[in-house]
Amino acid sequence: MISSMDNPKIKTLLKLKQSKYRKSEQAFIVEGSHLVSEARLAGVLMEAYSIEDKDGYIQVSEGVMKKICNTDTVVKELGLCRMLTKSEISDKVLILDGVQDPGNMGSLMRSACAFGFNTMFIGTGSVDIYNDKVIRSSQGAIFKLNFLFGNVCDFVKSLKHCVYGTNVESGIPLKEVKKEDKVAIILGNEGNGISKEVNALGLENIFIPMRNTESLNVAVAGSIILYEFGI
Amino acid sequence: MISSMDNPKIKTLLKLKQSKYRKSEQAFIVEGSHLVSEARLAGVLMEAYSIEDKDGYIQVSEGVMKKICNTDTVVKELGLCRMLTKSEISDKVLILDGVQDPGNMGSLMRSACAFGFNTMFIGTGSVDIYNDKVIRSSQGAIFKLNFLFGNVCDFVKSLKHCVYGTNVESGIPLKEVKKEDKVAIILGNEGNGISKEVNALGLENIFIPMRNTESLNVAVAGSIILYEFGI
Numbered sequence: 007m008i009s010s011m012d013n014p015k016i017k018t019l020l021k022l023k024q025s026k027y028r029k030s031e032q033a034f035i036v037e038g039s040h041l042v043s044e045a046r047l048a049g050v051l052m053e054a055y056s057i058e059d060k061d062g063y064i065q066v067s068e069g070v071m072k073k074i075c076n077t078d079t080v081v082k083e084l085g086l087c088r089m090l091t092k093s094e095i096s097d098k099v100l101i102l103d104g105v106q107d108p109g110n111m112g113s114l115m116r117s118a119c120a121f122g123f124n125t126m127f128i129g130t131g132s133v134d135i136y137n138d139k140v141i142r143s144s145q146g147a148i149f150k151l152n153f154l155f156g157n158v159c160d161f162v163k164s165l166k167h168c169v170y171g172t173n174v175e176s177g178i179p180l181k182e183v184k185k186e187d188k189v190a191i192i193l194g195n196e197g198n199g200i201s202k203e204v205n206a207l208g209l210e211n212i213f214i215p216m217r218n219t220e221s222l223n224v225a226v227a228g229s230i231i232l233y234e235f236g237i
Numbered sequence: 238m239i240s241s242m243d244n245p246k247i248k249t250l251l252k253l254k255q256s257k258y259r260k261s262e263q264a265f266i267v268e269g270s271h272l273v274s275e276a277r278l279a280g281v282l283m284e285a286y287s288i289e290d291k292d293g294y295i296q297v298s299e300g301v302m303k304k305i306c307n308t309d310t311v312v313k314e315l316g317l318c319r320m321l322t323k324s325e326i327s328d329k330v331l332i333l334d335g336v337q338d339p340g341n342m343g344s345l346m347r348s349a350c351a352f353g354f355n356t357m358f359i360g361t362g363s364v365d366i367y368n369d370k371v372i373r374s375s376q377g378a379i380f381k382l383n384f385l386f387g388n389v390c391d392f393v394k395s396l397k398h399c400v401y402g403t404n405v406e407s408g409i410p411l412k413e414v415k416k417e418d419k420v421a422i423i424l425g426n427e428g429n430g431i432s433k434e435v436n437a438l439g440l441e442n443i444f445i446p447m448r449n450t451e452s453l454n455v456a457v458a459g460s461i462i463l464y465e466f467g468i
Binding site for chain 2: 143216
């Protein structure tokens with residue numbers, strides 16, 4: 007049983023709390039037995055840790071587990087996972103142009119998965135998808151999607167898909183949009199919407215008619231659009 | 238300018254951080270100039286506080302403001318608001334049976350408002366709607382809705398509306414549900430769904446067809462349903 011914070015394995019796990027190390031190591035941590043199983047199923051689990059003496063798990067003390075994990079509640083298991091990226095792009099693509107809230111990012115992963123948007127493009131300026139809060143709120147959807155990263159404009163120009171922006175005020179009402187099979191939907195930042203640079207591409211925008219409200223939560227608005235284009 | 242934490246007004250504001258005092262005083266706090274304006278527009282603003290010397294505002298020191306507010310960023314204004322409940326019930330009603338996450342609660346308020354579900358029934362066991370995180374994520378929708386509180390079963394029995402439960406696995410697919418004008422939708426807890434007690438009423442359930450996913454975020458799923466029944 008590992009009970010020292012100086013153990014090299016533990017030191018690596020602690021480093022992975024930082025985004026830059028996750029990037030350089032191409033690895034990330036998941037907390038809780040549900041996510042560990044999902045990671046194993048997805049074939050990305052490199053090591054599993056438990057506070058119990060279990061087959062196939064590296065045992066650590068409760069104190070060590072507590073220091074690695076980010077939740078207030080006691081986590082019994084955690085998994086060290088490798089990042090996996092495929093270059094293939096699904097027919098339905100969700101593009102995030104600066105979504106910042108981890109909860110929104112995780113919720114959007116669940117919805118993308120549920121409605122067949124199996125590729126997610128994470129534009130520069132969006133929250134790190136391997137952040138612990140994102141992973142938690144993705145509820146395992148993070149293992150079922152293919153993620154691409156980079157500049158949204160460049161990616162949009164490279165796509166053969168029908169690409170729509172989104173806007174809270176104007177555009178084609180969602181119910182009236184032709185539901186193409188090969189479609190990409192762009193969602194913008196919580197406060198500012200889609201960036202100027204992307205708006206300058208002159209794409210058609212989708213909007214959701216509403217009353218008495220300035221805007222919906224971005225995970226909600228995005229998911230309503232994915233629902234209409236899914237499954 | 239008030240700079241002492243012992244000032245009676247400040248003491249009252251501090252007490253209102255606790256749910257039980259909000260309930261006994263029938264008052265709550267909103268943070269930030271946007272929400273203060275919305276509260277004023279809604280006619281529920283009793284007192285406004287600012288760190289600046291402004292007409293119609295009680296000035297407080299930055300230190301005092303910081304201690305009252307819950308956000309990390311500096312808030313310049315806050316408002317003391319009174320709770321307002323009307324007994325009238327709108328044609329479209331959203332019923333929450335144990336929604337616990339403040340972000341979900343706030344997002345659902347925005348969606349309810351956007352799609353014309355102007356009455357929200359907050360069942361016992363749901364998060365306090367006057368919690369600061371709920372108010373923040375409601376983005377002002379909290380001032381545009383009518384809230385009722387109590388036991389979900391009793392309320393459902395008293396309604397003349399067509400009432401639907403929701404379930405992640407079975408029921409009538411959302412697109413096939415007859416969109417009644419007088420409708421009430423029940424959403425359950427994030428982890429456990431609708432309570433046993435409410436399920437025992439034998440209501441018809443709506444579900445959202447999805448693939449490869451166990452469930453959607455409750456604010457997302459609920460909002461998709463409200464969208465289909467709205468505006």
